[in-house]
Amino acid sequence: GAGVSQSPSNKVTEKGKDVELRCDPISGHTALYWYRQSLGQGLEFLIYFQGNSAPDKSGLPSDRFSAERTGGSVSTLTIQRTQQEDSAVYLCASSSRGLPGSYEQYFGPGTRLTVT
Amino acid sequence: GQSLEQPSEVTAVEGAIVQINCTYQTSGFYGLSWYQQHDGGAPTFLSYNALDGLEETGRFSSFLSRSDSYGYLLLQELQMKDSASYFCAVTGAGSYQLTFGKGTKLSVIP
Numbered sequence: 486g487a488g489v490s491q492s493p494s495n496k497v498t499e500k501g502k503d504v505e506l507r508c509d510p511i512s513g514h515t516a517l518y519w520y521r522q523s524l525g526q527g528l529e530f531l532i533y534f535q536g537n538s539a540p541d542k543s544g545l546p547s548d549r550f551s552a553e554r555t556g557g558s559v560s561t562l563t564i565q566r567t568q569q570e571d572s573a574v575y576l577c578a579s580s581s582r583g584l585p586g587s588y589e590q591y592f593g594p595g596t597r598l599t600v601t
Numbered sequence: 602g603q604s605l606e607q608p609s610e611v612t613a614v615e616g617a618i619v620q621i622n623c624t625y626q627t628s629g630f631y632g633l634s635w636y637q638q639h640d641g642g643a644p645t646f647l648s649y650n651a652l653d654g655l656e657e658t659g660r661f662s663s664f665l666s667r668s669d670s671y672g673y674l675l676l677q678e679l680q681m682k683d684s685a686s687y688f689c690a691v692t693g694a695g696s697y698q699l700t701f702g703k704g705t706k707l708s709v710i711p
Contacts, residue, residue, distance in 0.1 A: 489643075516697070527605075527688060527701040528644070541697060576643065588634040588692055588699065592643035 489593035497599045506562040510579030518578045567600045603627040605702035621674045629694030633672045639685045
């Protein structure tokens, strides 16, 4: 596709349920990032994938969060046993630069997650 | 660790010039980026500075002083469509991550 796509665009779930968020990066982009943005806040780094290398999971806030990237393309972010504090917009970004200083990232429209 | 400071809100008049400052503290530094985000939209890349000095891209310019750990985004000939949030972000040396500031909400008024 022409840009990064994410689905669903909105997700309302009950506390304690599991959710899966999907990201389809720009074709050919080897680097993929997940961020979380709470209302009025900056972007919080969650996880980074680069090619077939082991992902950088240093930003995941708890073990309830996990992500995978299949075939070097589509990625899924899973949140287990959701809590109200997980409510935020989850943004995915991809980049053609897998080097330090991967500054030009292309963002998807995000998934707005609401935990009730 | 890394931290960034930028003003939370700025208001400017259409046609004017506005400067959004960003100071940062990092354990290592590779470069400073700027992103624009309209309400409900995705962040979009504006500019990047790895070296000291001014980078110009149309109406937008970005400046970096590595010795002062400081940068700014300069928007000229402001238009109503420039109303958005602007984020500075740093890449630490050897890091693949972007660390974002909390953003500056720019309101352009007639």
